[in-house]
Amino acid sequence: MEIIRTDIMGVCTLALNRPAVYNSFNKSMALQLQGHLDDCSADPAVRVIVITGMGKAFCAGQDLAEATDPDGPGLETIVRDHYNPIILKIRTIEKPVIAAVNGVAAGAGANIALACDITIAKESASFIQAFSKIGLIPDSGGTFFLPRLIGMQKALALMMTGDKVSAVEAEKLNMIYKVVEDDSFMEEIKTFTEKLALMPTKGLGLSKRAVNLGLFNSLEDQLDMEVIIQVEAGLTEDFTEGVDAFLQKRTPIFKGK
Numbered sequence: 001m002e003i004i005r006t007d008i009m010g011v012c013t014l015a016l017n018r019p020a021v022y023n024s025f026n027k028s029m030a031l032q033l034q035g036h037l038d039d040c041s042a043d044p045a046v047r048v049i050v051i052t053g054m055g056k057a058f059c060a061g062q063d064l065a066e067a068t069d070p071d072g073p074g075l076e077t078i079v080r081d082h083y084n085p086i087i088l089k090i091r092t093i094e095k096p097v098i099a100a101v102n103g104v105a106a107g108a109g110a111n112i113a114l115a116c117d118i119t120i121a122k123e124s125a126s127f128i129q130a131f132s133k134i135g136l137i138p139d140s141g142g143t144f145f146l147p148r149l150i151g152m153q154k155a156l157a158l159m160m161t162g163d164k165v166s167a168v169e170a171e172k173l174n175m176i177y178k179v180v181e182d183d184s185f186m187e188e189i190k191t192f193t194e195k196l197a198l199m200p201t202k203g204l205g206l207s208k209r210a211v212n213l214g215l216f217n218s219l220e221d222q223l224d225m226e227v228i229i230q231v232e233a234g235l236t237e238d239f240t241e242g243v244d245a246f247l248q249k250r251t252p253i254f255k256g257k
Contacts, residue, residue: 002029003036004054010047010197010256012040013100019055024063025108027073030082037089047197047256049093050189051116052100053109061107061130075136083108083140087115091212094205096196100189101167101176106130111140114149117208119176120192121167122185127175132162148215149175200238201256 004015014036016023023029033051040046053059066072073082090097090112099105099113101121106128113119113127121127129146131138138146138159147155150173158165167179180188196204206229214222233239237257245252 001032002026003032005036007046009194010045011050011193012036012043012046012048013050013052014040016051016053016059018063019053019057021063022057022060022104022106023053023055023109024060025082026063026066027078027082030078030086034085034089037086037093041089041093041095044256047095047199047201048193049095049097050100050193051090051097051112052189053102055103057103057109058099058101058105058113058125059109060104061109064134079139083112086112087141090115090117094208095201096193096204096208098189098193098196100185101125101127102185104128107138108140111138111142111145114145114175115141120178120180120185120189121170121176122182123167123179124182125167125179127165127167127170128162129159130162132160146175149173198254200236200242200252200254202236202238203233206233 002017004017006013006015014033016029016033018024018026018029037049040049062078067075067078096118097116099116099119101113101119102125103122104126105113107130110127110129129138129142131142137143142159146158149155154173165173165175167176170176171179210226210229213225217225238252238254241254242252
């Protein structure tokens with residue numbers, strides 16, 4: 001299996017599993033990840049999704065042996081059919097999707113991490129927009145997300161130079177949410193995702209929807225959309241439970257409904 005799925009207490013971890021090639025993507029792994037994301041989206045028992053890598057790397061991007069194979073799928077198919085659906089699924093699944101970056105994240109691997117809702121990285125991890133080193137442009141949403149995260153000039157500089165960014169520097173640039181010491185990384189991911197899994201999943205997903213829409217809306221349109229989404233949130237069982245728990249001065253028990 002090129003994706004290892006583990007489900008514990010509402011948290012589904014999808015681990016990229018081609019460690020011998022630093023978890024670089026081929027067609028099989030890309031399609032498997034798409035399928036697992038679809039399954040996680042539809043499964044009410046899954047409250048949080050984590051994407052990480054097996055071994056030393058998070059993901060080194062595209063397996064160039066496949067990309068340059070005359071009998072392979074070719075760049076258009078790789079970008080359009082392998083990567084683009086992954087990015088769209090990550091952004092449209094109305095559940096938290098967390099990137100647990102355990103090592104180098106390069107090329108498409110870096111941009112998949114940055115497309116996630118929250119990215120947490122080991123202190124020893126790094127991010128590289130490696131595309132310019134082989135004459136390509138950033139794909140997998142890189143030209144969309146990176147400028148929004150760190151600004152156009154810094155984004156273009158990293159895209160053009162292909163310079164490596166340490167996890168510590170990535171946090172300072174606001175490229176990622178948090179950097180964690182290597183020794184405490186797994187415990188931090190476990191604690192953080194288990195906390196999210198106990199929260200009102202529908203509400204979290206609706207917050208994600210609102211933020212996605214806010215990337216394009218005017219202020220007036222966004223305010224109107226907040227009304228619509230807030231009303232939808234107010235119809236959830238978790239809203240009722242949250243209000244009841246507040247009034248009763250107890251800890252709420254959210255069911256993600």
